[in-house]
Amino acid sequence: MIGLEIRKVTVVGAGLMGHGIAEVFALNGFEVTLEDAFPEALNKARKSIETSIDRMIKSGKIKQENRDGILGRLAYSSELEKASSEADLVIEAVPEIMDLKKDVLSKVSSSCRADTIIGTNTSNFRISDLADSVKGPDRFIGIHFFNPPVVLKLVEVIKGDSTSNSVFEQIFGLMKELGKVPIRVFKDSPGFVVNRINAPESLFFCLVIDKQIAKPEEVDHFARSNGLPMGPYELMDYVGIDTVVHSLDYYKKSLSPDYGKCHAFHDLYNRSELGLKTGKGFYVWKDGKAQIPPAEPTTKLDLMDILAVEINEAAKIVEEGIALPDDIETGVKLGMNRPFGPVSVASGLTNSEIMAKINSVHERMGLDVFKPAKSIESGKLREIFAKKELASAEVPASAAESPVTEQPKQASAYETLQLSREGKVAILELRNQKLNLINAKVVEDLERAVEEISSDREIVVAVLRGSNGIFSAGAELSQFFSSVADFMNFSRRGQTVFKKIQDSPKIFISQMEGYALGGGFELSLSCDIRFATEDVQIGFPELQRGILPGWTGTQRLAKLIGMSRASFLILSSERINGKQAHDLGIVSRVFPKDTVGKETMDFARKLSEEVAPVAAYLAKVSINRGSETPMDSGLWTEAISMGLLYGTEDIKEGVGAFLQKRKPEFKGK
Ligand SMILES: NC(=O)c1ccc[n+]([C@@H]2O[C@H](COP(=O)([O-])OP(=O)(O)OC[C@H]3O[C@@H](n4cnc5c(N)ncnc54)[C@H](O)[C@@H]3O)[C@@H](O)[C@H]2O)c1
Numbered sequence: 294m295i296g297l298e299i300r301k302v303t304v305v306g307a308g309l310m311g312h313g314i315a316e317v318f319a320l321n322g323f324e325v326t327l328e329d330a331f332p333e334a335l336n337k338a339r340k341s342i343e344t345s346i347d348r349m350i351k352s353g354k355i356k357q358e359n360r361d362g363i364l365g366r367l368a369y370s371s372e373l374e375k376a377s378s379e380a381d382l383v384i385e386a387v388p389e390i391m392d393l394k395k396d397v398l399s400k401v402s403s404s405c406r407a408d409t410i411i412g413t414n415t416s417n418f419r420i421s422d423l424a425d426s427v428k429g430p431d432r433f434i435g436i437h438f439f440n441p442p443v444v445l446k447l448v449e450v451i452k453g454d455s456t457s458n459s460v461f462e463q464i465f466g467l468m469k470e471l472g473k474v475p476i477r478v479f480k481d482s483p484g485f486v487v488n489r490i491n492a493p494e495s496l497f498f499c500l501v502i503d504k505q506i507a508k509p510e511e512v513d514h515f516a517r518s519n520g521l522p523m524g525p526y527e528l529m530d531y532v533g534i535d536t537v538v539h540s541l542d543y544y545k546k547s548l549s550p551d552y553g554k555c556h557a558f559h560d561l562y563n564r565s566e567l568g569l570k571t572g573k574g575f576y577v578w579k580d581g582k583a584q585i586p587p588a589e590p591t592t593k594l595d596l597m598d599i600l601a602v603e604i605n606e607a608a609k610i611v612e613e614g615i616a617l618p619d620d621i622e623t624g625v626k627l628g629m630n631r632p633f634g635p636v637s638v639a640s641g642l643t644n645s646e647i648m649a650k651i652n653s654v655h656e657r658m659g660l661d662v663f664k665p666a667k668s669i670e671s672g673k674l675r676e677i678f679a680k681k682e683l684a685s686a687e688v689p690a691s692a693a694e695s696p697v698t699e700q701p702k703q704a705s706a707y708e709t710l711q712l713s714r715e716g717k718v719a720i721l722e723l724r725n726q727k728l729n730l731i732n733a734k735v736v737e738d739l740e741r742a743v744e745e746i747s748s749d750r751e752i753v754v755a756v757l758r759g760s761n762g763i764f765s766a767g768a769e770l771s772q773f774f775s776s777v778a779d780f781m782n783f784s785r786r787g788q789t790v791f792k793k794i795q796d797s798p799k800i801f802i803s804q805m806e807g808y809a810l811g812g813g814f815e816l817s818l819s820c821d822i823r824f825a826t827e828d829v830q831i832g833f834p835e836l837q838r839g840i841l842p843g844w845t846g847t848q849r850l851a852k853l854i855g856m857s858r859a860s861f862l863i864l865s866s867e868r869i870n871g872k873q874a875h876d877l878g879i880v881s882r883v884f885p886k887d888t889v890g891k892e893t894m895d896f897a898r899k900l901s902e903e904v905a906p907v908a909a910y911l912a913k914v915s916i917n918r919g920s921e922t923p924m925d926s927g928l929w930t931e932a933i934s935m936g937l938l939y940g941t942e943d944i945k946e947g948v949g950a951f952l953q954k955r956k957p958e959f960k961g962k
Contacts, residue, residue, distance in 0.1 A: 297408060299467060303328060303380035305373065305397055310414055311386035312338035313442035316345060319366045320355070320443075321471050326368045328376040335369045342367065345443060373397070374404035382467075384436055386414040389539060394418065395426035402428040410460055412436035416488055417543050420453030420481040430455035434464055435478065437485060439628050447627035449485045451478040474627055476620035479683060483547040484540070486616050487628035490606045490635065492544050492552065493662050495537055497602055498525045499555035500658050507591035509575045515590035522630070526575040527583045529558070530568030538562040551660040600638050601650035604674075607635040608666035611677050618678045636678050643751045643961075644672045675714060675751060681706060707738040712745065717901035718894070719746045719755040719799070728766035729759045731812040733783070739816075740790045747797040750961060753901040753909070755797075756893055757820055758804035762886070764829070765813025770838065787812065787844035791819040795917055798910035800900060804893045805829045805871070806886065815842055818849040821913060823880040824896070825871035826889045831879070832868035852920050854878050905943040906961035 300323060304315040307329035315327040315338070329335045346363055349355045355363070370376040377383050383401050387393055394415065402411055411433045413423055424430035435451025448468045452461045461477075468475035478485045484492050501507055507515075513524025529537050538558050545553035561567070561574055568574030569581070576583040607621045616624070618636045625634035639647060648669050655663040668677040706712070709725040721742055723729040746755050759765055768787075794801050794816075803809075803820035809831045817823050825831070833842045833850075841847065842863060851859035854877050862869070871883040884892045911934035919927030938944050942962045950957035 297381070299381040299410070299463075300324060301379055301381050302326075303376045303383045305329075305376070305383060305385045305401065306387035307334045307338035307369075308386065308388070310438060310440060310442060311384075312341050313440070314384055314386060314414065314438055315367060316342045317438075317442050317471055317473075319363050322366070324366050324368075326370050326376045326380065328370045328373055330371065330373070332371060335371065339367075339369060373400055377401045377404040377409070378406070380405060380409055382410045382412065384412040384414055389416060389418070389536070391418060391422070394423055398423060398433075399426040399428075402426075402433075408432075410434065410464065412464065414438055417484050417540050419483055419547065420451050420456065424453050424455055431457040432460055434460050435481060435485065436464060436468070438473075439487075445627065446472070446474040447487070447624060448473045448475045449478050449487065449624065449628075450475045451481050451485055453481050474623060476616065476624050478616050478620075480613065480615045482610070482613060482615045483544055486610060486621055486624040488540065489548075489610060489615075490603050490621070490625060491629075492540070492548065493602050493606050494525070494599060495529070495541060495558075496552055496555055496660070496662065497599070497654070497658065498529070499541075499557045500660075501594070502557035503555050504658075506657075507593045508588065510586045510588040511591035512594060513585055514588050515594060518590045519596050524585075527585065530574035530576055530578065530583055532568070533570055534558055534561045534567045534574050549662050551662040554660060597650050598654050600635065601647055602654060602663065603635040604639045604642075604647055605651045605663070605666050605669060607639075608668050608674055608677055611680060612666060612668055614683050617682065618680055639674060639678055640748065641750065644669060644674050646750075647674060672716075675749070679706070707742060709735045710738045710742055712742045714749075714752065715894075716898065717751060717753040718897045719749065719752045720894075721746065721755055721757045723757075723759045723765055727761060727763070728808065729763055729813065730767065730769040731765055731787075731816070732769040733786075736787055736790050740793060743790070743793045743797060746799055747793070752799055753904065753906050753961070754800045754802065754897045756802050756804060756897050757794075757816070758890070758893070759807060759813075761807075763807030764803070764805050764809045765816060766808040767811030767813050767834070768844070784843035787815075791816060791845050794819040795821075795913075798906070798913075800904070800909055800913070802893060802897055804889060805831065805874075805880065806889055810868075811835055811842065811846075812844050815844040815846040815849065818853065818879075819845060823874075824882045824884065824889060824893045825874055825880040826886045827871045827883055828886060829871045829874075830868045831870070831874050832866060833863050834866045834868075836864065837866045850879075902956075905938075905941075905947050905957070905959045907941050907943055908938055908947075911937060 302318045302323050303326045304311045305328045307327045312327060315325045318325045327335065327338055329338065343364065346355070346360060350357050350360060383405055385394060385397055385401065387397050394413065398411065398413065407429060409432070411427055413420065413435055414437060415423065415435065416437065420433065420435045424433050427433040430453065433453060434456045435449065435453065437449035437451060439445040439447050450461065450465045450468060465475050465477060476486065482489055501512060502509065509526035513527050516524035541552045541558065565571060566573045569578045572578050576585055610616055610621055611618055622634035622636040625631060648665055651663065651665045651669065668674050709723070711722045711724055713720045723735070725735050746752055800822065801820035802822045802824060803817040805817050805823055805825040806829050809817050809829055811834055814831055814833060833846060835841050847863060850862065858877055871880060874880045875883045915927065915931045915934050918930045943959045946957050946959060
């Protein structure tokens with residue numbers, strides 16, 4: 294059995310990363326041996342760790358009385374075999390040179406126990422490529438800390454082709470124990486997640502210089518003026534041009550020959566101008582600072598170029614089953630120190646906007662790595678980025694071999710609903726047991742789903758329907774409420790969430806069938822348009838249960854059909870069918886039971902293609918606000934909305950298409 298309890302850790306290579314990793318383990322109570330082939334590296338590491346611990350004491354992060362304990366848990370060694378033989382976990386952190394790493398890993402795996410887990414902190418190399426040199430490759434894993442390990446929370450935990458699931462999960466748990474934020478990398482693509490996303494970006498900036506699109510200082514001033522802490526060239530100088538060149542060389546062999554098709558970085562490398570470490574790279578460096586010449590920010594680049602490149606690579610990472618979207622988002626935010634990652638950026642854009650951007654980058658740079666990912670090309674980016682788990686076909690073969698202790702997050706984002714998309718139509722289906730009763734969980738799920746739909750730029754229309762032929766039989770009355778205030782609050786909460794449907798910029802259509810009773814009826818009333826089956830049972834049975842329609846029903850129904858009819862329906866609790874509801878003006882169309890689904894979807898699809906989204910939103914606002922205010926205020930809302938529409942691109946498209954007798958293509962702008 295591999296990897297029993299981990300208490301003793303050996304870190305091989307006491308450089309920038311190795312000494313930091315050792316310090317993290319010592320701070321968390323582990324016994325650590327830091328090994329390096331060079332005694333001067335060990336001395337430097339010891340001093341750096343002591344300085345770092347003293348700084349933490351000064352800032353109050355750790356207590357003075359713990360100093361000796363932490364430092365006492367650290368041992369220093371120049372004997373690789375001996376240091377490995379005593380460890381439960383060995384982490385290799387020697388320089389990023391394939392043969393050197395293989396040599397060290399081979400020695401480590403021959404000297405340590407058979408149950409010792411062996412990790413590598415490689416930034417780019419596939420774990421499976423290094424695994425050949427490890428005896429017992431099922432215990433070999435990628436543990437990619439970020440620089441500086443004591444500060445940065447992100448750790449990529451990477452599964453090689455042979456890594457066992459139990460080792461994968463044990464190391465994932467161990468990283469959490471260290472207070473880190475680990476992300477699961479299920480397949481060991483070169484660069485894993487963060488550096489893989491960085492790879493086409495580095496190439497892009499190399500080509501910007503090769504093609505003389507802009508000068509480094511123009512790009513870096515542009516980046517800073519857009520709020521980034523450092524421009525890309527300053528950052529590459531800081532990291533080291535040699536590191537960037539080595540990575541590109543590796544990606545050229547392992548990802549695509551395109552990574553070998555740029556020169557700017559290699560030119561600097563060949564002149565030994567490596568950035569901060571040599572005092573000169575793209576810039577001259579003085580006192581640890583880049584001397585960036587003054588320049589106007591370039592107008593030849595757009596921040597969206599870079600973001601589109603990142604989104605494109607993130608999509609490929611998900612398509613290839615390397616990592617899940619949430620983990621990619623976390624990885625980019627924490628690994629690149631950014632407030633947002635590619636997944637959240639993509640959520641604010643439409644598939645066609647992203648496709649247009651990445652196509653223009655591809656056209657300008659002329660390399661295949663910038664071609665749109667399959668999911669972008671097929672208009673399925675939204676679906677790919679909504680993934681919460683890998684499909685079983687994508688789970689690497691070794692996943693079946695041993696039980697996994699902790700699974701990635703659950704498949705469905707909602708327990709009581711299903712949200713899917715078809716082009717510009719969202720389909721929100723209630724799925725709460727047989728009758729789709731509405732309880733606190735349904736209300737919570739509805740709120741999140743309506744917000745998700747409302748912020749999705751791709752969506753124009755949403756269909757709200759039930760399942761098993763039933764829309765909803767109403768509120769679940771078996772829930773426990775401990776006080777009057779609790780019950781009142783339950784009512785307020787429902788009202789707030791239902792009102793989000795009314796206030797949503799999307800057109801909501803409710804498909805009423807089976808039962809639309811009580812809370813279910815109110816949910817339908819919150820939508821803009823209602824379709825029904827002939828035999829649906831609609832009504833408010835509340836008064837017969839000692840309550841009243843408390844989720845907007847008393848207000849919405851009266852506004853919709855007038856006080857007299859609303860009073861009759863609410864006070865009598867009488868049920869009506871679809872035809873009667875149509876006669877009363879509650880539903881717009883009535884269909885036989887077996888065609889209502891198709892008819893509703895056909896209508897939704899057509900509407901989503903034909904209406905201008907912003908105009909639809911403002912029309913909703915005018916109708917809904919107008920029903921609550923004096924006529925003149927309503928008319929002002931209408932006039933102001935018209936004024937707002939005057940400035941949109943869609944008005945030009947709508948009028949232009951009408952005059953040219955063609956179908957308009959609205960962008961929602
Ligand atoms: N620097 C970063 O920002 C960063 C971030 C994440 C991961 N990494 C990865 O971490 C690893 C180490 O990078 P680094 O920046 O700490 O490098 P580094 O050059 O600072 O440190 C490497 C250390 O390994 C020692 N070493 C060399 N050969 C050895 C051997 N045969 N046995 C034992 N020790 C040996 C060196 O003396 C040196 O102290 C690399 O794989 C790198 O890609 C680096």
